[in-house]
Amino acid sequence: MADFTKAGMQQADRAQVSQTIQEASAGSKYWQHQQQKSEKLQQQIDQMILKQSTFSLEQLQQARKLADQAVDFWEQRRNTDRSFLHVDMDAFYASVEIRDCPELQGKPVAVGTHAMLATASYEARKYGIRSAMPGFIALKLCPELTIIAPNSAKYRQVSGDIRKIFEQYDANCVAYSLDEASLEITGYLKLHPDLNPWTTAEQIRKQIFDTTRLTASVGIACSRKLAKIASDYNKPNGQFQVPAQQDEIIRFVRALPIRKISGIGRVTATILQDALGIKTVQDMYDQRHLLQLLFKESSFDFFIRTTLGISESDDVTPRERKSISKEHTFRPTNDPAELLEICSILAQQIADILCAYRCSAQTIGLKLKLDSFEIRTRARTVYTAVYEFEDINRIAQQLLRKEFPIRLRLIGVRVSKLQKQRLKQTKLDDYMILPQQDE
DNA sequence: GCGGATCAC
DNA sequence: TATGGTGATCCGC
Numbered sequence: 001m002a003d004f005t006k007a008g009m010q011q012a013d014r015a016q017v018s019q020t021i022q023e024a025s026a027g028s029k030y031w032q033h034q035q036q037k038s039e040k041l042q043q044q045i046d047q048m049i050l051k052q053s054t055f056s057l058e059q060l061q062q063a064r065k066l067a068d069q070a071v072d073f074w075e076q077r078r079n080t081d082r083s084f085l086h087v088d089m090d091a092f093y094a095s096v097e098i099r100d101c102p103e104l105q106g107k108p109v110a111v112g113t114h115a116m117l118a119t120a121s122y123e124a125r126k127y128g129i130r131s132a133m134p135g136f137i138a139l140k141l142c143p144e145l146t147i148i149a150p151n152s153a154k155y156r157q158v159s160g161d162i163r164k165i166f167e168q169y170d171a172n173c174v175a176y177s178l179d180e181a182s183l184e185i186t187g188y189l190k191l192h193p194d195l196n197p198w199t200t201a202e203q204i205r206k207q208i209f210d211t212t213r214l215t216a217s218v219g220i221a222c223s224r225k226l227a228k229i230a231s232d233y234n235k236p237n238g239q240f241q242v243p244a245q246q247d248e249i250i251r252f253v254r255a256l257p258i259r260k261i262s263g264i265g266r267v268t269a270t271i272l273q274d275a276l277g278i279k280t281v282q283d284m285y286d287q288r289h290l291l292q293l294l295f296k297e298s299s300f301d302f303f304i305r306t307t308l309g310i311s312e313s314d315d316v317t318p319r320e321r322k323s324i325s326k327e328h329t330f331r332p333t334n335d336p337a338e339l340l341e342i343c344s345i346l347a348q349q350i351a352d353i354l355c356a357y358r359c360s361a362q363t364i365g366l367k368l369k370l371d372s373f374e375i376r377t378r379a380r381t382v383y384t385a386v387y388e389f390e391d392i393n394r395i396a397q398q399l400l401r402k403e404f405p406i407r408l409r410l411i412g413v414r415v416s417k418l419q420k421q422r423l424k425q426t427k428l429d430d431y432m433i434l435p436q437q438d439e
Numbered sequence: 440g441c442g443g444a445t446c447a448c
Numbered sequence: 449t450a451t452g453g454t455g456a457t458c459c460g461c
Contacts, residue, residue, distance in 0.1 A: 024450090025451085028450080028451080029451095030450090030451050031451095034451095112452085113452080114449095114450065114451095115450065115451060115452065116451065116452045116453090117452095118448090118452090131448085132448090132451090132452085133451085134450070134451040134452095135450090135451090136449080136450050136451085137450090137451080176447085176448075177447085177448050178448090179448085180448080262446090262447075263445095263446070263447085264446090265445060265446045265447080266445090266446090267444080267445060267446085268445075268446085296458085296459075298458075298459095299458090319456095321455080322455080322456070323454090323455065323456080324454090324455090325453085325454060325455070326453085326454085327452085327453060327454080328452095328453090329451090329452065329453085363440085363441095365441095373451085375443080375444090376442080376443085377441080377442055377443075378441085378442080379440080379441060379442080380441095381440065381441090410452090410453095412453085412454095414454095414455090
């Protein structure tokens with residue numbers, strides 16, 4: 001249940017932490033729902049084990065051949081010529097709060113709410129506290145823990161400051177979140193022959209500290225994905241370089257537990273481990289024939305590339321948003337009026353955002369989390385795109401009404417199939433030359 | 440196109 | 449007492 005893969009967790013007393021979490025959870029509706037999910041997962045694993053036992057020797061040999069072909073295919077596309085840095089701020093939100101409140105120096109600190117923590121300081125991680133843990137459980141693990149409500153505006157400010165630094169190195173740097181970014185420094189290094197990736201990383205970390213008084217960790221590699229993994233290797237306040245050589249790259253990735261790979265989450269890791277005995281990337285490579293037989297081609301390809309340390313594409317493709325959503329958790333209720341009211345508030349928020357973006361949407365979706373934590377989604381696509389509150393609210397409420405009677409703890413409203421909204425005719429238009437509208 | 444699931448942060 | 453919010457993607461229908 002507990003996840004010890006995060007940096008800084010090695011010191012926690014795992015058994016003690018697991019037991020405390022267990023005691024805090026056991027019997028709750030959340031826990032019951034988790035139990036159900038894990039039973040389902042176990043069935044899926046049993047099925048997979050059963051299926052394995054049916055493979056003939058020929059099938060296995062053929063699969064191995066196909067897997068080796070895939071290895072060759074990707075190996076031919078390996079490119080080690082580019083240089084990337086992945087910069088990751090250390091315990092970002094918590095570090096900002098501690099910086100701004102020296103009282104907290106050296107104390108366990110977390111940022112979040114009693115319901116959910118976003119970040120835990122390294123001091124707090126020693127107690128087994130981590131992000132995505134409810135605050136009330138964290139307090140059981142460490143009663144002295146200070147929980148601070150998130151100050152998003154402040155984090156955005158700092159995030160903007162470090163972004164300015166990144167842009168000095170790569171005008172097209174990619175921000176993954178407020179505290180993480182990927183930089184290509186291939187061009188920068190060409191312009192500065194006296195520098196190399198390692199010294200550049202040192203320089204950036206110093207620059208970040210000088211302007212924010214915060215520390216960052218940096219991964220250095222010939223692909224964005226490897227750089228990201230490497231940034232976790234010497235955390236906090238450290239850096240690690242994966243040499244840009246095929247054999248070194250393979251040695252590096254094969255030693256990793258699969259859970260360190262971005263894209264392999266808790267569920268996939270459990271399936272791979274319990275059904276196929278795959279714990280590390282080396283195991284993944286050794287079992288490539290089974291992966292070929294048991295998974296869809298796209299998953300299989302992802303696994304093969306993972307074992308080689310080859311990422312799909314490192315090009316920056318400026319992608320536009322595909323959906324906008326608002327959701328809210330509340331004290332569970334089955335009162336239709338109350339539920340419709342919450343739905344309507346969310347619809348209004350969505351309408352406001354659509355308005356700000358000058359967008360309309362063709363699909364309106366509803367997300368419902370039952371009192372039991374079961375999640376349901378409902379959606380409806382309309383012929384002509386909508387953007388006004390009245391339209392969005394009407395459709396969302398229709399979808400909601402169909403589910404009555406129901407007891408909910410969360411409602412979400414989402415719009416997708418977004419399109420740039422046609423400019424509305426106004427009197428002003430008579431005096432303006434409007435850009436040609438597509439369609 | 441819809442709904443369930445998974446994942447990252 | 450009590451387990452979040454946003455956006456993306458994939459799979460099977």
